[in-house]
Structure formats: structure tokens, C-alpha cells
Amino acid sequence: MPKSPRKRALTSPHDALFQWTFSQREHAIGLLKAALPPEVVAAVRWSTLRIEKGSFVDRALRSRHSDMVLSARMGAARIYFYTIIEHQRDVEALMVFRMGLYMMRLWERITRERPGLKMLSPIMPVLIHHSDTGWTAARAFQDIVAIEGPERAALLPHIPHFELRLVDVSGGRAGDVVEEALTALGKVVLWCLSVSGDDARLEREIGRIAAALDEVLQAPNGLAALEALLRYLVATHERLSVQKIGGILEKAAGPRAQEAVVTALDEIERRGRAQGRAEGRAQGRAQTLLELLAARFGEVPAEVSARILAADEATLVTWTARVLTAPTPEDVLGDDGRRASPARRPAARKRARRT
Structure with missing residues (x-):
């Protein structure tokens, strides 16, 4: 499934x-x-x-x-x-x-x-x-x-x-x-x-797929399919609310679709809240990591900063653990980042030792 x-x-x-x-x-x-x-x-x-x-x-x-x-x-x-x-x-x-x-x-x-x-x-x-x-x-x-x-x-x-x-x-x-x-x-x-x-065609022509939509909902993975469809429609019809789009699908598929639509909408909202919390934690970790890098190495290169701000939480945890031992900001990102060239790395290590 x-x-x-x-x-x-x-x-x-x-x-x-x-x-x-x-x-x-x-x-x-x-x-x-x-x-x-x-x-x-x-x-x-x-x-x-x-x-x-x-x-x-x-x-x-x-x-x-x-x-x-x-x-x-x-x-x-x-x-x-x-x-x-x-x-x-x-x-x-x-x-x-x-x-x-x-x-x-x-x-x-x-x-x-x-x-x-x-x-x-x-x-x-x-x-x-x-x-x-x-x-x-x-x-x-x-x-x-x-x-x-x-x-x-x-x-x-x-x-x-x-x-x-x-x-x-x-x-x-x-x-x-x-x-x-x-x-x-x-x-x-x-x-x-x-x-x-x-938006107008979505509402006007939804009846064209009513029978197919009803068949989708009756399939074993109907709820997952409905969630995929709702996510897509919400993303591509930004002027319509999630509830409005759910109502349009309910109207097309009939009363039997109501419970499935409500369940799918609840799941979308739950995932949205969880994603929001995860993004908030990741943003906090990214700012902390940037502050640690600045305290140890001075100004953080723009490329390193951009990669840190775009990273997920698990990656940021890994990178933060390297701050105390890595000789350069680029090395904090390890194999996930763009390492300094071999010719430049020894000089970077010497600078790090002098500090």
C-alpha cells in the first residue's frame, strides 16, 4: 500500500x-x-x-x-x-x-x-x-x-x-x-x-469526475489518494480555502465521501502543524550553529550560511557536533558541504591553531 x-x-x-x-x-x-x-x-x-x-x-x-x-x-x-x-x-x-x-x-x-x-x-x-x-x-x-x-x-x-x-x-x-x-x-x-x-473550472467541472472519484474513495488506499488530491488542489488553488475545496469534493462524490474528506483534511492539518514545529526547531538550530561558527571562526562564508539555513534538523544536529573539532567552517559541513580544496586546508588549520 x-x-x-x-x-x-x-x-x-x-x-x-x-x-x-x-x-x-x-x-x-x-x-x-x-x-x-x-x-x-x-x-x-x-x-x-x-x-x-x-x-x-x-x-x-x-x-x-x-x-x-x-x-x-x-x-x-x-x-x-x-x-x-x-x-x-x-x-x-x-x-x-x-x-x-x-x-x-x-x-x-x-x-x-x-x-x-x-x-x-x-x-x-x-x-x-x-x-x-x-x-x-x-x-x-x-x-x-x-x-x-x-x-x-x-x-x-x-x-x-x-x-x-x-x-x-x-x-x-x-x-x-x-x-x-x-x-x-x-x-x-x-x-x-x-x-x-x-478555480471556476474546478467548481464547474467537478461533476465530470464524480464517478471516478467515488471509485477512488472505495479503493483500499482511497484515503491516501484523497489526501494526495487535496494537497494538490490546495497548492494549485490558493484563493480557495481548504474547507472550500473539501466541500467541492464532497459535493461531487456524495455523502459517502464526507467522512473520508474530513479525515483527509484533519491529516493535512496535523501534518502541517508537525511540519511547522519541525521547521521552527530547524530554524532555531540553524541560528545557533551560525552563532557558534561566528564565535569560533569569525564571519561565516555566505555559501556555508545558505546551506545551513536550508538544512533539515537531523543534518543540523550532525553539523553542530563538529563545531569544536572542525578546522574550518567548510569542514563543519563535512561530506555534506563543499570542502576547502586540499591546497587551502593546511593554511586554514594553521590559522585555527594560532587562534
């Missing part, structure tokens, strides 16, 4: 909901069956599906989109499904190029892990898109290469050829998918992604 969703640092609410839902095999299989060509769906051995570890999105772009890699047996080979979910509200003209970069990184990792390979595993690129206009950019890589006239035909054999499989959830309905293949939770999640930030 999947764990309740937790707030993850530097993770968007879109990514948190998507990863929590579709890292469960049942829902991942439903999504892929809904999005892929029928011939591929028929050829894949779905019982062999697995979630692969790792991300290939550039760190600077993780606020705009995130990825998930899955794989399964198809015939004698293993096929990889590289899935990106976009967090932005506009259409990125060169998204197919960016997808190509990430696919190359995945192939690079595969060949590094299996150096004896003679042939590459196939990769199917899947894009989950949401924007105000719907998808308007090129789906095929060869369509973004700027060459016209008779020269284009001569160059096409030498230009990479691949096309995105697009799941466009703009406008409230997932385009280019077989909705019947999705699980109930998969349908609800894609709909929630499609109305994110649009």
Missing part, C-alpha cells in the same frame, strides 16, 4: 501528485495503455513493467517539467517509456528537442550500465502537457530543423527522426488518449492537472 504523500523540497505540486500516482504500477500501466499506439500496447508484456530510478531533466528546468522512466519487455527487447510532465502554462516551441536530449541521456546511462551492448533499447517519448492554448508546437524532431526547398529532402535522411506521444490535458479533457484504459485515480489526476489554478 502506497504511503501518504509528503511535501518534498524543491518539488512542484504537479510533480508530487504525478510521481505519487504513476509510480504505482497499476496506474502507470493504465496511463501508458491510454497514451501509446494500439500496436505497442498489444506487444508490451505489462506484467514486466517496472519503475526505473533516476531523472534526466536539467536542474535549472525542474520548476518547469519533471520526468519518470518506466520499462517493460516487448518481444525479445526491453522498451523504455520516457515520460515528461510539464509544469508551465505555455507551449515550449523546442520541447521535442529537449525530449531528445533527455532520451540521449537515458541511452547513455543504459550503455554505461551494460557496456557489452551491440544494439540500443527502444525509447518511447511521452509528454503530459497543460497550457491555456493546448499543444501548438511540433511533435516531430525533424519538423523543428529549419531547412526548406529541395535541400530538405536531401538532408532528411541525416536528421534524427522521432515523434512525441502527446497527452494534452488542456481544456479539461485528456486529448489523444483512450480514457477507458486509465484507472479511476489516473482519470482524476489528469483532470486535476487540467484545471490547476482555474
Whole structure:
């Protein structure tokens, strides 16, 4: 049974909901069956599906989109499904190029892990898109290469050829998918992604997923799923209160949902209070550690200070224990920080001894 969703640092609410839902095999299989060509769906051995570890999105772009890699047996080979979910509200003209970069990184990792390979595993690129206009950019890589006239035909054999499989959830309905293949939770999640930030549509169109939402609540992990959905809706509809959003879900799913919604809201509030207390303790420990560092070493480097203020409570406890023995502020952070270079460390130790 999947764990309740937790707030993850530097993770968007879109990514948190998507990863929590579709890292469960049942829902991942439903999504892929809904999005892929029928011939591929028929050829894949779905019982062999697995979630692969790792991300290939550039760190600077993780606020705009995130990825998930899955794989399964198809015939004698293993096929990889590289899935990106976009967090932005506009259409990125060169998204197919960016997808190509990430696919190359995945192939690079595969060949590094299996150096004896003679042939590459196939990769199917899947894009989950949401924007105000719907998808308007090129789906095929060869369509973004700027060459016209008779020269284009001569160059096409030498230009990479691949096309995105697009799941466009703009406008409230997932385009280019077989909705019947999705699980109930998969349908609800894609709909929630499609109305994110649009309070009026959330209230107006909630009835569209009423039956699927009722099915989600009846599942063994229904309460955890409801909490994930509530967390996402609260994060993406900031003008609506938590109670208002809970009421909208209750109205859609009927009286049977009332107890589940109340329980999920209570859990969200309890986690929020616990997180607030933990953040308060961490903030206090960070300030104490900065004061200790300043008393021993003088001015604390800005980079060290920033890492301390961003650290969790357990890490701060470890760092505080090193203050009396570490020769420099950087060494207090140990392997978790950016140590001074070997050339500089002896001089730092001499300064510490003279003080």
C-alpha cells in the first residue's frame, strides 16, 4: 500500500501528485495503455513493467517539467517509456528537442550500465502537457530543423527522426488518449492537472469526475489518494480555502465521501502543524550553529550560511557536533558541504591553531 504523500523540497505540486500516482504500477500501466499506439500496447508484456530510478531533466528546468522512466519487455527487447510532465502554462516551441536530449541521456546511462551492448533499447517519448492554448508546437524532431526547398529532402535522411506521444490535458479533457484504459485515480489526476489554478473550472467541472472519484474513495488506499488530491488542489488553488475545496469534493462524490474528506483534511492539518514545529526547531538550530561558527571562526562564508539555513534538523544536529573539532567552517559541513580544496586546508588549520 502506497504511503501518504509528503511535501518534498524543491518539488512542484504537479510533480508530487504525478510521481505519487504513476509510480504505482497499476496506474502507470493504465496511463501508458491510454497514451501509446494500439500496436505497442498489444506487444508490451505489462506484467514486466517496472519503475526505473533516476531523472534526466536539467536542474535549472525542474520548476518547469519533471520526468519518470518506466520499462517493460516487448518481444525479445526491453522498451523504455520516457515520460515528461510539464509544469508551465505555455507551449515550449523546442520541447521535442529537449525530449531528445533527455532520451540521449537515458541511452547513455543504459550503455554505461551494460557496456557489452551491440544494439540500443527502444525509447518511447511521452509528454503530459497543460497550457491555456493546448499543444501548438511540433511533435516531430525533424519538423523543428529549419531547412526548406529541395535541400530538405536531401538532408532528411541525416536528421534524427522521432515523434512525441502527446497527452494534452488542456481544456479539461485528456486529448489523444483512450480514457477507458486509465484507472479511476489516473482519470482524476489528469483532470486535476487540467484545471490547476482555474478555480471556476474546478467548481464547474467537478461533476465530470464524480464517478471516478467515488471509485477512488472505495479503493483500499482511497484515503491516501484523497489526501494526495487535496494537497494538490490546495497548492494549485490558493484563493480557495481548504474547507472550500473539501466541500467541492464532497459535493461531487456524495455523502459517502464526507467522512473520508474530513479525515483527509484533519491529516493535512496535523501534518502541517508537525511540519511547522519541525521547521521552527530547524530554524532555531540553524541560528545557533551560525552563532557558534561566528564565535569560533569569525564571519561565516555566505555559501556555508545558505546551506545551513536550508538544512533539515537531523543534518543540523550532525553539523553542530563538529563545531569544536572542525578546522574550518567548510569542514563543519563535512561530506555534506563543499570542502576547502586540499591546497587551502593546511593554511586554514594553521590559522585555527594560532587562534
